[in-house]
Amino acid sequence: MPVNDAVEGAADRPADAEEALPVNELFHSLQGEGKLAGVPSVFVRTSGCNLRCWFCDSYHTSWEPTHAWMGVDEVVDAVAERARTDHGRADHVVVTGGEPMIHDEVVDLLERLDAAGYHTTVETNGTVYRDAPIDLASVSPKLASSTPTAERDPKGDGEWADRHEDRRVDIEALARLVDAYETQLKFVVTDRDDVAEIERLVERVRAAATATVADSDVLLMPEGQTRERLDETRETVAELAAAYGYRYTPRLHVDLWNDAPGT
Numbered sequence: 668m669p670v671n672d673a674v675e676g677a678a679d680r681p682a683d684a685e686e687a688l689p690v691n692e693l694f695h696s697l698q699g700e701g702k703l704a705g706v707p708s709v710f711v712r713t714s715g716c717n718l719r720c721w722f723c724d725s726y727h728t729s730w731e732p733t734h735a736w737m738g739v740d741e742v743v744d745a746v747a748e749r750a751r752t753d754h755g756r757a758d759h760v761v762v763t764g765g766e767p768m769i770h771d772e773v774v775d776l777l778e779r780l781d782a783a784g785y786h787t788t789v790e791t792n793g794t795v796y797r798d799a800p801i802d803l804a805s806v807s808p809k810l811a812s813s814t815p816t817a818e819r820d821p822k823g824d825g826e827w828a829d830r831h832e833d834r835r836v837d838i839e840a841l842a843r844l845v846d847a848y849e850t851q852l853k854f855v856v857t858d859r860d861d862v863a864e865i866e867r868l869v870e871r872v873r874a875a876a877t878a879t880v881a882d883s884d885v886l887l888m889p890e891g892q893t894r895e896r897l898d899e900t901r902e903t904v905a906e907l908a909a910a911y912g913y914r915y916t917p918r919l920h921v922d923l924w925n926d927a928p929g930t
């Protein structure tokens with residue numbers, strides 16, 4: 668159930684919202700991506716992002732953010748409600764966005780979820796490090812092919828391109844995440860040319876981090892918000908993963924439910 672149905676054009680942060688997060692949607696689904704693909708999970712999607720990938724599949728958290736302000740307690744209660752099924756309880760929670768790590772309050776949320784016994788995954792672009800109880804840091808560093816140039820800008824004329832380009836990779840933040848948490852590096856691949864940049868970036872992270880980044884921690888994910896687009900990208904990306912010894916991750920939710928919200 669998308670929270671943003673009711674809050675289209677929500678006002679900015681209310682003055683009394685001390686421990687609040689802007690929440691775009693909160694739903695139960697199967698983790699569609701990465702090492703935990705297929706695991707029943709509750710998703711908390713925060714709104715707001717420091718980047719603007721042209722292909723962002725969560726347009727209403729980045730390019731045109733919408734949200735309801737929810738207290739951290741309120742989010743935890745809503746997670747518990749979505750986690751209950753007729754046959755048990757989902758014990759995995761995925762905190763995503765937008766970019767969840769730009770919000771100070773995400774640490775409180777993760778602490779509360781951890782204390783309640785959930786496994787926590789954070790989906791992040793890897794530009795912001797925070798110290799929090801994160802069981803899996805699902806880091807998706809952004810490649811040059813994500814930059815919203817004038818030709819690819821979904822809403823303007825490339826106004827975000829320079830800012831996006833300046834911010835998209837922070838090796839120190841990536842190394843800190845890798846050193847602190849179990850991490851997967853999950854790259855969105857748009858075409859074959861992306862692999863050379865992935866190889867260079869992985870080597871830079873390996874050089875900066877103390878922890879090991881195995882090739883099996885590096886995941887190639889086909890770009891595609893829709894089944895039609897994935898039909899064009901997935902085979903090439905699977906071939907690249909096999910050829911370079913990286914792992915392939917599907918986008919199960921797109922295969923199953925296409926681009927429906929709340930999935």
Ligand SMILES: C[S@@+](CC[C@H](N)C(=O)[O-])C[C@H]1O[C@@H](n2cnc3c(N)ncnc32)[C@H](O)[C@@H]1O
Nearest residue numbers: 722723724725764765766790791792807890891
């Ligand atoms: C919407 S982002 C939110 C978390 C964080 N901002 C990030 O980018 O990692 C969630 C995941 O979807 C991926 N993603 C976004 N748009 C995509 C697309 N069109 N095709 C494939 N993956 C996409 C991101 O790379 C990330 O792994």
Ligand SMILES: Nc1nc2[nH]cc(C(=O)O)c2c(=O)[nH]1
Nearest residue numbers: 696697698699763790920930
């Ligand atoms: N089912 C499902 N799995 C996902 N894994 C990461 C997602 C995200 O948007 O961060 C996502 C999502 O939006 N839906």
Ligand code: SF4
Nearest residue numbers: 716719720723729765
């Ligand atoms: S970093 Fe994530 S949320 Fe932000 S624009 Fe890119 S894909 Fe969307």
Ligand SMILES: [Mg+2]
Nearest residue numbers: 724725763930
């Ligand atoms: Mg998604």
